[in-house]
Amino acid sequence: MRKAKYERKTKETDVEVQIVLEGTGEAEVETGIDFFDHLLESMAKHGNFDLTAKGKGDFEHHIAEDVTIALGKCFEKALGDKKGIRRMGDAVVPMDDSLVLVALDLGGREYSDIDVTFEKEKIVDLTSDLFVHLLETLSSNLKCNLHVDVLRGANDHHKAEATFKALGVALSEAVEKIGEEIPSRKGMI
Numbered sequence: 080m081r082k083a084k085y086e087r088k089t090k091e092t093d094v095e096v097q098i099v100l101e102g103t104g105e106a107e108v109e110t111g112i113d114f115f116d117h118l119l120e121s122m123a124k125h126g127n128f129d130l131t132a133k134g135k136g137d138f139e140h141h142i143a144e145d146v147t148i149a150l151g152k153c154f155e156k157a158l159g160d161k162k163g164i165r166r167m168g169d170a171v172v173p174m175d176d177s178l179v180l181v182a183l184d185l186g187g188r189e190y191s192d193i194d195v196t197f198e199k200e201k202i203v204d205l206t207s208d209l210f211v212h213l214l215e216t217l218s219s220n221l222k223c224n225l226h227v228d229v230l231r232g233a234n235d236h237h238k239a240e241a242t243f244k245a246l247g248v249a250l251s252e253a254v255e256k257i258g259e260e261i262p263s264r265k266g267m268i
Contacts (some may be wrong), residue, residue: 151220
Protein backbone atom coordinates (compact mmCIF):
# COMPACT_ATOMS: atom_id res chain seq x y z
CA MET A 80 0.00 0.00 0.00
CA ARG A 81 1.40 3.37 -1.01
CA LYS A 82 1.09 5.86 1.81
CA ALA A 83 3.01 8.72 3.36
CA LYS A 84 3.02 11.19 6.20
CA TYR A 85 4.53 14.67 6.18
CA GLU A 86 4.82 17.14 9.05
CA ARG A 87 5.68 20.81 8.71
CA LYS A 88 6.31 22.95 11.78
CA THR A 89 7.34 26.57 11.40
CA LYS A 90 7.08 29.68 13.57
CA GLU A 91 3.77 30.32 11.80
CA THR A 92 2.15 26.89 11.45
CA ASP A 93 1.93 23.33 12.69
CA VAL A 94 0.77 20.98 9.93
CA GLU A 95 0.46 17.22 9.52
CA VAL A 96 -0.77 15.45 6.38
CA GLN A 97 -1.16 11.72 5.74
CA ILE A 98 -2.31 10.06 2.53
CA VAL A 99 -3.10 6.54 1.39
CA LEU A 100 -3.20 6.32 -2.40
CA GLU A 101 -5.18 3.06 -2.45
CA GLY A 102 -7.87 4.35 -0.12
CA THR A 103 -11.63 4.57 0.00
CA GLY A 104 -12.11 8.33 -0.20
CA GLU A 105 -12.23 8.88 3.56
CA ALA A 106 -10.99 12.25 4.76
CA GLU A 107 -10.41 13.85 8.12
CA VAL A 108 -9.48 17.47 7.50
CA GLU A 109 -9.20 20.18 10.15
CA THR A 110 -7.50 23.41 9.15
CA GLY A 111 -9.85 25.96 10.68
CA ILE A 112 -10.80 27.08 7.15
CA ASP A 113 -14.13 25.36 6.48
CA PHE A 114 -14.25 25.77 2.70
CA PHE A 115 -10.61 24.68 2.28
CA ASP A 116 -11.44 21.59 4.37
CA HIS A 117 -14.41 20.95 2.09
CA LEU A 118 -12.23 21.22 -1.04
CA LEU A 119 -9.65 18.76 0.31
CA GLU A 120 -12.40 16.34 1.36
CA SER A 121 -13.89 16.55 -2.16
CA MET A 122 -10.49 15.87 -3.75
CA ALA A 123 -9.97 12.82 -1.51
CA LYS A 124 -13.48 11.49 -2.11
CA HIS A 125 -13.33 11.75 -5.90
CA GLY A 126 -9.70 10.60 -6.04
CA ASN A 127 -10.45 7.64 -3.76
CA PHE A 128 -7.57 8.63 -1.46
CA ASP A 129 -7.62 8.42 2.31
CA LEU A 130 -6.51 11.80 3.59
CA THR A 131 -5.80 13.23 7.00
CA ALA A 132 -4.83 16.89 7.10
CA LYS A 133 -4.52 18.95 10.24
CA GLY A 134 -3.24 22.47 10.38
CA LYS A 135 -3.18 25.39 12.74
CA GLY A 136 -1.34 28.64 12.70
CA ASP A 137 -1.40 32.39 12.63
CA PHE A 138 -3.13 33.31 9.33
CA GLU A 139 -5.41 31.67 6.78
CA HIS A 140 -2.80 32.15 4.05
CA HIS A 141 -0.03 30.43 6.02
CA ILE A 142 -2.21 27.52 7.15
CA ALA A 143 -3.65 26.79 3.70
CA GLU A 144 -0.28 27.21 1.99
CA ASP A 145 1.58 24.95 4.44
CA VAL A 146 -1.12 22.25 4.29
CA THR A 147 -0.85 22.37 0.49
CA ILE A 148 2.96 22.16 0.64
CA ALA A 149 2.64 19.12 2.91
CA LEU A 150 0.00 17.57 0.63
CA GLY A 151 2.26 17.86 -2.42
CA LYS A 152 5.23 16.41 -0.55
CA CYS A 153 3.05 13.62 0.84
CA PHE A 154 1.90 12.59 -2.66
CA GLU A 155 5.50 12.74 -3.92
CA LYS A 156 6.72 10.60 -1.01
CA ALA A 157 3.90 8.04 -1.40
CA LEU A 158 4.73 7.65 -5.10
CA GLY A 159 8.34 6.69 -4.35
CA ASP A 160 10.26 5.94 -7.54
CA LYS A 161 7.02 6.16 -9.56
CA LYS A 162 7.56 2.74 -11.14
CA GLY A 163 4.45 1.50 -12.89
CA ILE A 164 2.27 4.60 -12.49
CA ARG A 165 0.18 5.88 -15.35
CA ARG A 166 1.88 9.27 -14.75
CA MET A 167 -0.67 11.45 -16.57
CA GLY A 168 -4.27 12.07 -15.69
CA ASP A 169 -7.10 14.34 -16.68
CA ALA A 170 -10.72 15.00 -15.85
CA VAL A 171 -13.57 17.18 -17.02
CA VAL A 172 -15.98 17.65 -14.14
CA PRO A 173 -19.33 19.45 -14.10
CA MET A 174 -20.95 20.93 -11.04
CA ASP A 175 -24.25 22.59 -11.82
CA ASP A 176 -23.35 25.71 -13.86
CA SER A 177 -19.60 25.01 -13.79
CA LEU A 178 -17.43 22.84 -15.99
CA VAL A 179 -13.74 22.39 -15.17
CA LEU A 180 -10.85 20.68 -16.97
CA VAL A 181 -7.82 19.48 -14.99
CA ALA A 182 -4.86 17.78 -16.69
CA LEU A 183 -1.61 16.83 -15.00
CA ASP A 184 1.67 14.99 -15.52
CA LEU A 185 3.61 13.57 -12.57
CA GLY A 186 6.79 13.66 -14.66
CA GLY A 187 8.94 15.45 -12.09
CA ARG A 188 8.85 18.91 -13.64
CA GLU A 189 6.85 21.62 -12.02
CA TYR A 190 4.73 23.89 -14.18
CA SER A 191 1.26 25.24 -13.64
CA ASP A 192 -1.21 27.14 -15.78
CA ILE A 193 -4.33 27.90 -13.79
CA ASP A 194 -7.20 29.72 -15.51
CA VAL A 195 -9.70 30.37 -12.73
CA THR A 196 -11.34 33.66 -11.85
CA PHE A 197 -13.80 34.49 -9.12
CA GLU A 198 -16.31 37.29 -8.72
CA LYS A 199 -16.27 37.51 -4.93
CA GLU A 200 -13.43 38.25 -2.52
CA LYS A 201 -14.27 35.19 -0.41
CA ILE A 202 -15.69 31.76 -1.17
CA VAL A 203 -17.39 30.98 2.12
CA ASP A 204 -14.36 31.58 4.44
CA LEU A 205 -11.51 31.10 1.93
CA THR A 206 -10.00 34.19 0.34
CA SER A 207 -10.52 33.67 -3.39
CA ASP A 208 -7.18 35.17 -4.47
CA LEU A 209 -5.47 32.39 -2.50
CA PHE A 210 -7.05 29.68 -4.69
CA VAL A 211 -4.67 29.91 -7.68
CA HIS A 212 -1.66 30.18 -5.36
CA LEU A 213 -2.66 26.94 -3.62
CA LEU A 214 -2.83 25.05 -6.93
CA GLU A 215 0.57 26.48 -7.96
CA THR A 216 1.97 25.45 -4.56
CA LEU A 217 0.65 21.91 -5.02
CA SER A 218 2.25 21.70 -8.47
CA SER A 219 5.65 22.84 -7.23
CA ASN A 220 5.69 20.48 -4.23
CA LEU A 221 4.29 17.49 -6.12
CA LYS A 222 6.70 18.29 -8.96
CA CYS A 223 4.06 18.03 -11.64
CA ASN A 224 2.65 19.87 -14.60
CA LEU A 225 -0.82 21.09 -13.67
CA HIS A 226 -3.29 22.71 -16.03
CA VAL A 227 -6.67 23.93 -14.81
CA ASP A 228 -9.28 25.60 -16.99
CA VAL A 229 -12.72 26.64 -15.84
CA LEU A 230 -14.56 26.16 -19.11
CA ARG A 231 -17.76 27.77 -17.82
CA GLY A 232 -19.45 28.76 -14.63
CA ALA A 233 -20.89 31.70 -12.73
CA ASN A 234 -21.02 30.42 -9.15
CA ASP A 235 -17.66 30.77 -7.38
CA HIS A 236 -18.36 27.90 -4.97
CA HIS A 237 -19.20 25.55 -7.86
CA LYS A 238 -16.10 26.54 -9.87
CA ALA A 239 -13.81 25.95 -6.90
CA GLU A 240 -15.39 22.66 -5.85
CA ALA A 241 -15.50 21.29 -9.40
CA THR A 242 -11.78 22.12 -9.67
CA PHE A 243 -10.88 20.04 -6.61
CA LYS A 244 -13.17 17.18 -7.66
CA ALA A 245 -11.47 17.16 -11.08
CA LEU A 246 -8.06 17.35 -9.37
CA GLY A 247 -8.93 14.24 -7.35
CA VAL A 248 -10.07 12.31 -10.42
CA ALA A 249 -6.99 13.34 -12.46
CA LEU A 250 -4.61 12.46 -9.60
CA SER A 251 -6.30 9.10 -9.12
CA GLU A 252 -5.78 8.31 -12.79
CA ALA A 253 -2.15 9.50 -12.78
CA VAL A 254 -1.09 7.50 -9.68
CA GLU A 255 -2.76 4.29 -10.86
CA LYS A 256 -0.37 1.36 -11.09
CA ILE A 257 -0.48 -0.07 -14.62
CA GLY A 258 2.89 -1.83 -14.85
CA GLU A 259 6.35 -2.13 -13.36
CA GLU A 260 8.44 0.24 -15.47
CA ILE A 261 9.30 3.91 -14.92
CA PRO A 262 6.87 5.75 -17.21
CA SER A 263 9.52 7.65 -19.16
CA ARG A 264 11.71 6.92 -22.18
CA LYS A 265 14.59 8.35 -20.11
CA GLY A 266 14.27 5.50 -17.61
CA MET A 267 13.80 7.91 -14.71
CA ILE A 268 11.51 10.69 -13.51
